[in-house]
Amino acid sequence: MKIVSSEFLTSAVNPGGYPPGHFPEVAFVGRSNVGKSSLINKLVNRRGLARTSKTPGRTQLINFFTINDSFLMVDLPGYGFARVPEEVRSKWGKMIEGYLKNRESLKGVALLLDCRHTPTAQDKQMYQWLIHYQVPTVIVATKIDKLSNNQWSKQQGVIKKSLSLTPGQQIIPFSAETGRGKDELLLLLDSWVNE
Ligand code: GTP
Ligand code: MG
Numbered sequence: 001m002k003i004v005s006s007e008f009l010t011s012a013v014n015p016g017g018y019p020p021g022h023f024p025e026v027a028f029v030g031r032s033n034v035g036k037s038s039l040i041n042k043l044v045n046r047r048g049l050a051r052t053s054k055t056p057g058r059t060q061l062i063n064f065f066t067i068n069d070s071f072l073m074v075d076l077p078g079y080g081f082a083r084v085p086e087e088v089r090s091k092w093g094k095m096i097e098g099y100l101k102n103r104e105s106l107k108g109v110a111l112l113l114d115c116r117h118t119p120t121a122q123d124k125q126m127y128q129w130l131i132h133y134q135v136p137t138v139i140v141a142t143k144i145d146k147l148s149n150n151q152w153s154k155q156q157g158v159i160k161k162s163l164s165l166t167p168g169q170q171i172i173p174f175s176a177e178t179g180r181g182k183d184e185l186l187l188l189l190d191s192w193v194n195e
């Protein structure tokens with residue numbers, strides 16, 4: 001799939017703020033700072049479309065982007081960021097869950113994991129939850145430029161084991177720096193939104 005146009009559509013905190021579900025959409029979830037916004041920018045070839053930051057917790061709303069005038073990409077706030085008050089964290093959790101559970105136009109989710117880290121309890125919960133609700137899911141291992149091939153093959157084993165991945169669960173190593181994994185991921189997203 002070739003991305004020819006991308007634009008910010010709207011931000012929302014609750015279903016009342018979501019755009020109409022006319023278009024199919026794909027969403028990106030994962031811990032704060034895992035690289036969700038950077039990945040979206042890389043996919044669409046625009047540095048500043050989704051706001052990125054070294055400070056975790058940058059994305060605090062659900063952001064919708066229109067791609068090729070035919071589908072939406074959805075940047076969700078990151079979970080698991082310790083340095084925000086519990087009250088705000090639980091609000092984010094509800095925001096993410098409310099979206100994933102009720103959005104009929106959602107065709108699939110990319111669950112992002114930092115390739116260097118062992119998945120957290122929340123990563124595991126999110127994965128189980130996506131399976132439970134039968135949302136088509138791909139695991140994306142971000143910041144793959146930080147590991148050698150050797151390190152990655154070891155670390156892939158850790159991730160598979162820790163998440164108890166279902167047989168055939170796809171993992172795509174990805175780098176927003178080098179573009180590794182971009183074509184593979186776009187191909188999959190294309191199959192979801194054009195099914
Ligand atoms: P929140 O909005 O806080 O949930 O974070 P996020 O998941 O959107 O992360 P973001 O894209 O803002 O990236 C966080 C940091 O990781 C930034 O400093 C990025 O430059 C860096 N980063 C993201 N992707 C990559 C990557 O593929 N390689 C490297 N080396 N750094 C990356
Ligand atoms: Mg972000």
